[in-house]
Amino acid sequence: MAYTPKVGDYYSGPGAGGGGASGYYRYNGTNWEWKGRSKPSSGRQVTKEQARGTEKSEKPEDGSGDGNGSPTKSLRYPEGLDYGKETDYLLFTFHRYKDNTGSLSENGTSPETDETLFKKADGLPDQIILNMPQEVQSEFGAEWGGKAFSFIGRQFASAGGALTTGDFGAAAGALGNLITNTITTGEAAQAAAAAAVVAGINKIPGVGGNLTMNDLIQGASSKILNPNVELMYEGPQLRSLSLNLKLVAKTSGEADMLRKIGRAFRKATLPSTDSDRFIKTPSYVKVRFMRGSNDNPDLPKYRMCAITGASVNYAPDGQYVSFAGGYLPALQIGLTLQETKIIFSNDITIEADGAQY
Numbered sequence: 001m002a003y004t005p006k007v008g009d010y011y012s013g014p015g016a017g018g019g020g021a022s023g024y025y026r027y028n029g030t031n032w033e034w035k036g037r038s039k040p041s042s043g044r045q046v047t048k049e050q051a052r053g054t055e056k057s058e059k060p061e062d063g064s065g066d067g068n069g070s071p072t073k074s075l076r077y078p079e080g081l082d083y084g085k086e087t088d089y090l091l092f093t094f095h096r097y098k099d100n101t102g103s104l105s106e107n108g109t110s111p112e113t114d115e116t117l118f119k120k121a122d123g124l125p126d127q128i129i130l131n132m133p134q135e136v137q138s139e140f141g142a143e144w145g146g147k148a149f150s151f152i153g154r155q156f157a158s159a160g161g162a163l164t165t166g167d168f169g170a171a172a173g174a175l176g177n178l179i180t181n182t183i184t185t186g187e188a189a190q191a192a193a194a195a196a197v198v199a200g201i202n203k204i205p206g207v208g209g210n211l212t213m214n215d216l217i218q219g220a221s222s223k224i225l226n227p228n229v230e231l232m233y234e235g236p237q238l239r240s241l242s243l244n245l246k247l248v249a250k251t252s253g254e255a256d257m258l259r260k261i262g263r264a265f266r267k268a269t270l271p272s273t274d275s276d277r278f279i280k281t282p283s284y285v286k287v288r289f290m291r292g293s294n295d296n297p298d299l300p301k302y303r304m305c306a307i308t309g310a311s312v313n314y315a316p317d318g319q320y321v322s323f324a325g326g327y328l329p330a331l332q333i334g335l336t337l338q339e340t341k342i343i344f345s346n347d348i349t350i351e352a353d354g355a356q357y
Helices: 048-052 151-164 168-184 186-201 213-221 252-269
Strands: 010-014 022-027 032-036 074-076 088-097 118-120 127-130 142-148 229-236 240-248 284-291 305-313 330-339
Touching (some): 252 330
Antiparallel strands (some): 010 022, 022 032, 088 118, 305 330
16 A cells, blocks of 8 residues: 655654765655654654655755756755754845846835845755854945035035025025125135136146146145035945855765855856847845744844855865765855845834844
8 A cells, every 4th residue: 555644754864965864854744854863752653765655755955956957955054953943044045036127126215025026046956054154244334425615615515405405595695605705705706716717727728627726726825725525425335245154074965065055156156148149147145144944133134135256165174185986075165245235224123023134
């Protein structure tokens, strides 16, 4: 009689990753899930052959692939680690923009969600699960620049600021002060006259057009205009993330897993092509610092990222060695990522319980 699996059935087999560390898989009604090394306290134990022979049975997301060259569903390192509710780990998923969505959102202050813009990337694993890196750092940046306002420019700026708020009285007052100062102070008149003279001189052939108002004033009176430099905000920077991941294999199964992980990140970094006229942009990656099945509330969240750099060091300890069969015992993967959308102050709630950007 053919075996029919029931929810709660379990069997013993090699740990997730295909290595030698054994553990238990349990049937959830759809497939067989890796449950760790502890034997379930309830349910019916069956043989591995019985479980593998069922129509819906499949090896859990352990990076084994289907044997036909298709990408693996999930790559995990280290093998046999039970990702319980208190386990911290790093989760990568790969995506592409959905058709006719492009990379521009209609509302820059309220970007579309990743779910509405992106779909799963073909040819790459559904997910890569890794242990936490040694260093986790988040850094925001902003563009600031010094802007020079002379005493005349400062008056114009004051008038312009009043106009933007609709205070026409204040704008008129600022312009009035500018006119009064120009009439009553020789310095303002001198600056205005110098600006007019410089504009004319720079049009004379042979001068080169490189004289400034300060050049003329300095030549006449050994003075220049006070620049009154102010620091002005110019805009936000897209956040970047650098990860340095050293992965050491303890078994040949883990070594094979590391090889696939290195290839997956290399593949995700590169564009693809199906014609000689266009190339497709590389895949995007979603990086999540996890605790159990949720985002880690103590670490930052990231929006969809582009991989701007990926390096793989095949001899991270300074000496090339290999296992019997040619497997490498360790890899060091360096990733440089950049978010595709700007994070705004509104996206962070200080008193929230969950993970924040």
